[in-house]
Amino acid sequence: MSSILTYIAISEGKIKRSSLEVLSRSKAIADANGLACEAIIIDENASSFTDSVQNYGASKIHIVEDSIFSQHRNTPLLSALSKVMEASKPKVVAFASTEGTKDILGALAANQKAGVVADVSSFDLTSSGVIAKRPVMAAKVVGNVEVTGETILVSVRSGSYELVESPITAEVNTIEFSSSESDLKAKLREIISATGDTIDLNEAETIVAAGRGVKDEEAKSLITELARVLNAGIGASRALTEAGVYDPSLQIGQTGKVVSPQLYIAVGISGAIQHVAGMANSKVIVAINKDADAPIFEVADYGIVGDLYKVLPPFIEELKKLKS
Amino acid sequence: MKFYVCIKMVPDVYAPFQIKDGELIMDADRMVLNAYDASAVEEALVLSEKHGGEVEVVCIGSAKASETIRKALAMGADKGSHIVTTGDEGFDSGSYANILTAFLKDKEYDVLSLGKQSQDTDSGLTGSMVAELLHLPYTTNAVGLEIENGNLIVKRQGDTGQEIIELPTPCAVTCSNDMNEPRIPNLKGIMASKRKPIDTIDLASLGISESDLSPNSKVVSFEHKPARKAGQKFEGEADEIAREVAQLLDTEANVI
């Protein structure tokens, strides 16, 4: 029986929640269409994740384990995925839309002659293939896309689907794979990781995002304090990642990360479409901006018109009270 | 170093648009050079200025796309190739990747540069497709490029941090606009661009016909993004409104 295969992304020894969201969706589609719901884990210790994965209803889990996967490398990842696809001939392969996925999705489609649609906010199976919704024109518009093909690759924006557990005991299928650094043309020299224990923005419940309005250390420390009180992840607009004030991996928007937390607090951000493209799906949006006409207020549920230096201190203080 | 930069003409996302019975209608005159490609061109220019070399741009698109090529030439690229299409074939990334591959397969170059995505569709597929089809080592989402003894050193923005990757040439790379601020062509550049060569090429001469290119993904309709419910705006005494909103986040929105 043909299957829908979900790629489980592992990053820094943890399963990316977004790929479990996708797995939850795949499971639902599999059940509705009488397909097998399978998963694939590619990591240096892939086997250690099977339990959590079968918890979301994968009846068969393909394991590719090799030290080469300690870090993201596109060539081995590509050949591992091709190998599994050739073996299990899935109807659909679903990915969480991470940078890792973006790095290989097109190549995999070309290599497997598969149909492909990237960065969807929802997708479903039809008799002819896959239909999906995806934001276009800097997320000002939603496009309805039809994809056809023997096999179809879909990558899904994080936060598009809820996690749904449906425990099952999965058959584990370990696939022989070995690759050595030296065979690779592309050499990964080093990874400059984002500063320490920053919360993964894709998984953060709350995000405090700073923009150009956050001019100096004083403002920056207010942001840090606000984030600490709310146990929030810190994000930034391009104005600040560009200026090197925050790490580039914290950029939110069209070029940066797409996030959808429960609470998004935009501080000193004007709300350019390319920024909004990355945060418009947040559940509750708070904007703090001294310019009453800033476009960010068009998407904000709670807009505070005022100087962040004056607004944040009492705001933080009040939140502390509420927390305790 | 010889650079090929693939540039695309895309609709200006700031241009007013309307959606009529599922069709997206934009001002056809408001077409621009894809911002990510502008960064790719800029970086190629910087590197060739630094290490010597040549920058050639290739663009697939309607007759109007020649303006986009001129823009790149005005920035400083040396030569342009315009693969002419009617522009309304509904091609997807795969179709363009196939055309680019057909064009590039017998070309000599060190670095093939693309944008990480199209500003209008955000697909982000063509780059790695072309790399795969041409069997080139590649990497995506570059935020910095360097050349070290004949190899391309890419700073790639990954999920957790920045990966420093060394690619032997020839190779392919897709560029993020976080890499640089593309130069705005000055008058001298604009004037010089007029004398620079643009080859116009049709699909047939590349040995492909439109039918080989039938896209396997197509946008069947457009709709407005789901509207957010109108929010509340608080103006006045900073201290008061700050506390008021904090309260509401707890009591009304209960997200605290």
Added chain:
Amino acid sequence: MEDKFDCIVIGGGVAGLAAAITLARNNMKFLLIERGEFAGAKNVSGGVLWGHDLAKLVPNYWEEEDAGWERYINHRRLTFMDEQSTFSLDFKSKHFNETPYSGVVVLRSKFDNWLSGKLQEAIDASDYAMDSFIATNIKVDQVLMENGKAIGIKTGEDEFHADSVIIAEGVNNLLTRQVGLQDNYVPADHMLTGIKEVIRFDQQVLEDRFQLNGLSGMSNEYVGWATDGVEGGGFLYTNRDTISLGLVLGIKDLREKKKSPHDLLNHFKTHPTVADAIKGGEIVEYSAHVVSSGDSRAMPKELYKDGILIAGEAANLLMNAGKAIQGMDYAMRSGILAAETIVTAKAKNDFSSTTLKEYRKALDDSYVMKDINNFQDAVHLLHTDTMQNKVPNLVCDFGRQFFTIKNEPTPKSEKMLLGAIKKHASLWELLKLGFKARKSL
């Protein structure tokens, strides 16, 4: 010197494009420089381009599929407004369907872009296909002078040389001031501000609502309540599937009455007549821009100087005597005349004011300066309190009485009129007005 031009045209608006097209047709080597990303990018205004000059520049433009213009005017209306009522002079005529049209509605971002396409065609067809340029996204910082004569322009670090410069920079005429042709201080009461919204409808709805047929269109000017006591007036023009609705307001009066253009536009839109006209439309564009009042006192001291000509609204060439705003057609004609003067200068190889003053003469002999001079009184008249407030109120009041049927004995119209007059003005005032009007219009 290799890249020396016959002429550098500053500004890719109507005046600059008209000048450049004329230069190209006469095989001149020139450079047109536009600050905006493309011609029209910076041009918010939009309205009716009156007269036949467009047909001279782009013969048979009406035959072209999807040309840069929106609709041709065959229906005109001048509306007096009080709080509740509107009383209109309405004229629609088959006569206006004949080409060349006597007026076409344009949206500038589209129209200018289209016209610069025509310019490119003209360049390609000229002897200097490779040496004449349209350069966009470039701002001219300075006109280069050498012992009193213009020798080129400066942008950023780059200098470009030419025998002549046509300044067509529009109403914000910084360069015109820089070269000393206009005092740096232009009294605000000679300037207006124009604001406009573009409101979209389903095309069918639009055509039914305004009784448009094919590409026919209507233009409507408003006086009275529209501006809530501020000197100025309102306008409504029909585009393909949108309307342009806006106000033109005296800057001085705005300041004194402490009113904001934006609030006044919303005020205008609440009038029942206007509200009915725009019902169900979606605002797709909002813009504001300074516009000259047409008061000749605001004109530059002179329009030429050694190596320099000033064209279009940079020279404050504009007329607004109530029945229409004429700025684009003046811009177009002055641009053409300026270019023709340059062609003569080239032939004589004399770009000094001795030759360039021919431009002033040509302009004086043309309808542009003739009208500006002849209708100055009308311009002033339009801006008097009587014309702005009393007359509209009076006319509407009379209209209300005249058109009301009460099943009571109806007074004679003359009585109504006198009543209305007494209520809103004095007979004497009106006599004066009527007299002035006869002279000025």
